[in-house]
Amino acid sequence: MTAATIAATTERQVVAFRLGDETYAIDISYIHEIIRMREITFVPRAPHYMRGVINLRGRIVPVMDLSSRLGLPSHEETPLSRIIVVEVNGESIGMIVDAVSEVLRLPEDQIEPPTQMAGSESADYISGLGKVNDRLVLLLDVQKVVENSR
Amino acid sequence: MMDTSEYIALFLEEAAEQINILEQDILLLEQSPSPDILNEIFRAAHTLKGSSRAMGFTAMGELTHAMEDVFDALRKGEISVTTEMVNRLFDALDTLKAMRDQIAEVGSSDIACGALVNSLRDILTRQGAEPQIQHAEKQSPTPTELTLQEHQHEAALTALDSGLKVYRITIRLAEDTLMKSVRVLMVLQAIDAHGGTVLASNPDEDALDEERFDDWFELLVATDKPAEELRNILLQISEIRAVEVTAWQPPISADATVPSAVPEQKPASNAPSMPSEEEKTNTPPASLSSPAETEKAGSRAPVVSQTVRVDVSRLDMLLNLVGELVIDRTRVAQLGREFEARFQHDELVDSLLETAGHIGRITDELQEHIMKARMLPIEHVFNRFPRMVRDLAQRFGKEVRLVMEGQETELDRSVIEIISDPLIHMLRNSVDHGIEPPDERERIGKPRQGTVRLSARHEENYILIEIEDDGKGMDAAHLREVAVRKGVLSREAAERLSDREALNLIFAPGFSTAQQITEVSGRGVGMDIVRSNIQRVGGIVDVDSTPGKGTRFSIRLPLTLAIIRALLVRMAGQVYAIPLSSVLETLKIHPDMVQFVGKRPVILLRGRTLPLVSLYAHFYSGEYADVNANNRQPMFVVVVGLSEQQVGVVVDHLIGEQEIVIKSLSRYLGEVNGFSGATILGDGRVALILEVADLFQNVSARAA
Numbered sequence: 001m002t003a004a005t006i007a008a009t010t011e012r013q014v015v016a017f018r019l020g021d022e023t024y025a026i027d028i029s030y031i032h033e034i035i036r037m038r039e040i041t042f043v044p045r046a047p048h049y050m051r052g053v054i055n056l057r058g059r060i061v062p063v064m065d066l067s068s069r070l071g072l073p074s075h076e077e078t079p080l081s082r083i084i085v086v087e088v089n090g091e092s093i094g095m096i097v098d099a100v101s102e103v104l105r106l107p108e109d110q111i112e113p114p115t116q117m118a119g120s121e122s123a124d125y126i127s128g129l130g131k132v133n134d135r136l137v138l139l140l141d142v143q144k145v146v147e148n149s150r
Numbered sequence: 151m152m153d154t155s156e157y158i159a160l161f162l163e164e165a166a167e168q169i170n171i172l173e174q175d176i177l178l179l180e181q182s183p184s185p186d187i188l189n190e191i192f193r194a195a196h197t198l199k200g201s202s203r204a205m206g207f208t209a210m211g212e213l214t215h216a217m218e219d220v221f222d223a224l225r226k227g228e229i230s231v232t233t234e235m236v237n238r239l240f241d242a243l244d245t246l247k248a249m250r251d252q253i254a255e256v257g258s259s260d261i262a263c264g265a266l267v268n269s270l271r272d273i274l275t276r277q278g279a280e281p282q283i284q285h286a287e288k289q290s291p292t293p294t295e296l297t298l299q300e301h302q303h304e305a306a307l308t309a310l311d312s313g314l315k316v317y318r319i320t321i322r323l324a325e326d327t328l329m330k331s332v333r334v335l336m337v338l339q340a341i342d343a344h345g346g347t348v349l350a351s352n353p354d355e356d357a358l359d360e361e362r363f364d365d366w367f368e369l370l371v372a373t374d375k376p377a378e379e380l381r382n383i384l385l386q387i388s389e390i391r392a393v394e395v396t397a398w399q400p401p402i403s404a405d406a407t408v409p410s411a412v413p414e415q416k417p418a419s420n421a422p423s424m425p426s427e428e429e430k431t432n433t434p435p436a437s438l439s440s441p442a443e444t445e446k447a448g449s450r451a452p453v454v455s456q457t458v459r460v461d462v463s464r465l466d467m468l469l470n471l472v473g474e475l476v477i478d479r480t481r482v483a484q485l486g487r488e489f490e491a492r493f494q495h496d497e498l499v500d501s502l503l504e505t506a507g508h509i510g511r512i513t514d515e516l517q518e519h520i521m522k523a524r525m526l527p528i529e530h531v532f533n534r535f536p537r538m539v540r541d542l543a544q545r546f547g548k549e550v551r552l553v554m555e556g557q558e559t560e561l562d563r564s565v566i567e568i569i570s571d572p573l574i575h576m577l578r579n580s581v582d583h584g585i586e587p588p589d590e591r592e593r594i595g596k597p598r599q600g601t602v603r604l605s606a607r608h609e610e611n612y613i614l615i616e617i618e619d620d621g622k623g624m625d626a627a628h629l630r631e632v633a634v635r636k637g638v639l640s641r642e643a644a645e646r647l648s649d650r651e652a653l654n655l656i657f658a659p660g661f662s663t664a665q666q667i668t669e670v671s672g673r674g675v676g677m678d679i680v681r682s683n684i685q686r687v688g689g690i691v692d693v694d695s696t697p698g699k700g701t702r703f704s705i706r707l708p709l710t711l712a713i714i715r716a717l718l719v720r721m722a723g724q725v726y727a728i729p730l731s732s733v734l735e736t737l738k739i740h741p742d743m744v745q746f747v748g749k750r751p752v753i754l755l756r757g758r759t760l761p762l763v764s765l766y767a768h769f770y771s772g773e774y775a776d777v778n779a780n781n782r783q784p785m786f787v788v789v790v791g792l793s794e795q796q797v798g799v800v801v802d803h804l805i806g807e808q809e810i811v812i813k814s815l816s817r818y819l820g821e822v823n824g825f826s827g828a829t830i831l832g833d834g835r836v837a838l839i840l841e842v843a844d845l846f847q848n849v850s851a852r853a854a
Contacts, residue, residue: 039835041724041821041828041835041836041837041838042724043815043819043825043838044768044769044822045820045823045824046768046819047820050819050820053816053819053828053836053838054814054836055830055834055835055836058474058477058830059812059813060813060815060816060820060828060830060836061660061816062816062819063816072171077519088818091816091817091818092816093816093818119359146818
C-alpha cells in the first residue's frame, strides 16, 4: 500500500472480486455474507440472469448470475466461485462471482467517475473506477444492479 | 393533572367494544325491543359516556349522554322505537366511531356533534318525555359487607375442598385514581394471570365496571398462592394504595347454612314507571323490566375473564418460529432415516430416531396450539353485516332479512382480514341485484321480504362460506349473451360453455350485468377482484343459480395461510409443491391414453374429457406434443380443480404429501407468475409452490 492510502482521511472499504479478467468491487456496507456455491433452485419465468433461489438459514434468497446481469459472458463454475449475498433496502439477494479476492481500502481521491468506460455494456452499473497498485477496480452500483432486476 | 396517555390504548379498545355492542343492540332494538336489550344498551352507553368524560373527550361524552337519555326513556317506556329514531341513533353511532378513530390517529377529536345531540333531544321532546337529567346510577353506594350468593358460597367451599386457599382481598386505591375501572380490570387480570379465580366481589361486578364505589373494593379469590405472594403481585399495580389479604373461613354461624340471598339494592331508576300514552302498540312496554328481573341481572356471578390480550405481532412471531421448527423437524426426521439406512440399528441411531419422533410430536402439538391461538370467530367479520344490509335495503327500497349462521366458526386472523372485502361486495350484489323490489316479489308470489343467508362452517381442512339469496337468480343464456357482447370471449367459446361454466363468467374481468351502474355495486370491476382476492389466499369461489329462485355463492378457504399440506411432485429434476386443497386425485396413465383435440391433449376420465397440461411445457417451452413425443413410459397426472374446472398436470414423479411452510419470494426476483411462494424441504432444498389458478389460465386462454 502506498503512503497516500494510509494517510487519506476519507477512504472506502470495498470487497474486490473477479468476473472474467476484470476486478470489480462492492462497498463493504452492502455485504451480508459471502458463501460457497450451493444448490440453486431454478425459478421458471424469472429474468434470464436469475439463477434461482437458495435457502439461506431458513430464508429464501434469490441469486443472480452477475456476469450475465452485466452483459458479460458467463463462466463455468469453479471451486473458487462464490455467492456474495448483499442486503439492499432490507432484502437480501445473492450474486455469483468467479472469485472473491480481498478487502481493499480505496482513497476517495483515487476514485474516478466511469466516463472513460462509456459505451461498454456494463457501464450503466459502474459508479466509479478505482486504482490500487496500478490495478483497475470497477466499483459496482449495487442499488442499480438490484433494482433494475425487479 | 395526571398523564392520561397510558390509558388511551385501553380507552380506545373499550370504546370500540362498546360501540360494537351499541351497533348490534340498536339493530335488535329495531327488530324486537326487550328489557334485556334495553338494559344492556343503556349500560354500554353509560360506560362509554363515563370513560370518554374521564379521558376528557367531552364531545364524545355529550353525544353518548344524549344517546343514553334516549335509551333511558325507552327503558322507562316513555317513548317507543321508530325507524326515524333508529336512523338518528345510527348517525350518532357513526359519529362516535369517527371520533374514536380520530382519537386513535391523532390523539384528539374535533368532530362537532351539536346538531346530532339536538336531534336526539328532539326525539325525547317530540315524544313527550322530559330528558332525564338525573341518573340515579351516579350515586356511589358505600360498599357494605361482602355478602355471598348461594352459588358463590358453594364455589368457595368447593375450592377449599380441592385444596385451594380462599382469600378475602381488600384493595384500596389511591385517592386521586383517574379511571377506577381500569385498576379493577388490572387487579382482576393479575389475579387471573397467576392462576387465581375471583368467586365474588363487593360491590358486584357491574358496580365495579361503572365505578360505583368509593376508593376500595373487596374480592373473594380462590388460589394456590400464599397470601403474601398474592399481596405482592397486586401491590405492583400502580395507583393501588393498600392490599389486605385475609384467609376466608366458611362461617359457622347460621349465615353459612342459609347463605344470604339478598342482593344489593339496585338504584331507584329501575323502579317501574307507567307506560306513557304515546306507547305504540307494536312496542312491548319497556317498563315491564320489573325489579325482580334487574336484580337477577345485577347479581349474576362475576364473570372473570379467562383470557389475556396478546399483541398480534407477537402471535405472528410465534407462528414464524413454529414455522422454522416445522422445517427443522422434517429435516431431523429425514437425517434420522438417512442414518438408519447407513448404520442400520446402531444404538445411537435408534436413540436419535426416538428423539426425532418425540420432537416431531411436540412440534405438531405446538403448531396446533399456536394456530388455535391465532384463530378468531368469523363473527368479527359478520358483525357489521346486519347494519350494512339494513342500510343497503333501505337505500334500494328493498325489504331484506339477513340470516347468519355459524358466526362462531373460527379461522386464522390473516384469512379473516382478507375475506372481509369480498364478502361485503357479494352481499351488496345480493341486495342490489339479487333481491327484487317488494312489489315485484309480491306479484310473482314471493314474500315481500327477501332473504339473504350468510353461513360459515368447517369442512375438513377448509372453511366454507355461503351467501345465498332468494332473488331473481341468473340466467346462463343471458350471461353468455352479455359476455359475447362485451368481448369477454368469442361466440363459439361461449356456446361451448356448460351452464355452470357460463355462470362463472361473472368473475371474468370486465364483466358486469347490472343494467345501470349503481353507486354500490358495480362498475364491472367487482367480481373479478373478489375472485382474485380469494384465489390469492388459496381459496376457491363458485356460483350456482336458478333463474327466478335465487343465487348461491360458495367460498372455500384454507384455515390458515402460513402452513399448508401440499403434494410434492418432481419435474425436470426439481421438486414443486401443489397445495393439497386443489388436488382432486392422482393418476398413472399410459401415453397411448392421451388424445388430441386440435393441438390440445386430453384424456377421458370416467366419461369426461380432462385437458392435460405438461408442467414442463407450461413453464419452459414448447407444446405438450413436442415434449412428450417419444415418451413410452407411464406418466403421472395430478388432477387439480378450480371452481368447476379441472385439469390434469403431467409431472415426472409423485413424491408425496407433506406439511409445508409458505415463504414469500423476494421482489428482487422480478415479476414471476405462476408461484404463490416457496418452501424449504426436509433436505434443506427449496421447492416452489405452484399457483393453481395459473395452470388454468393457459387452458382457458386456449379454449377461448
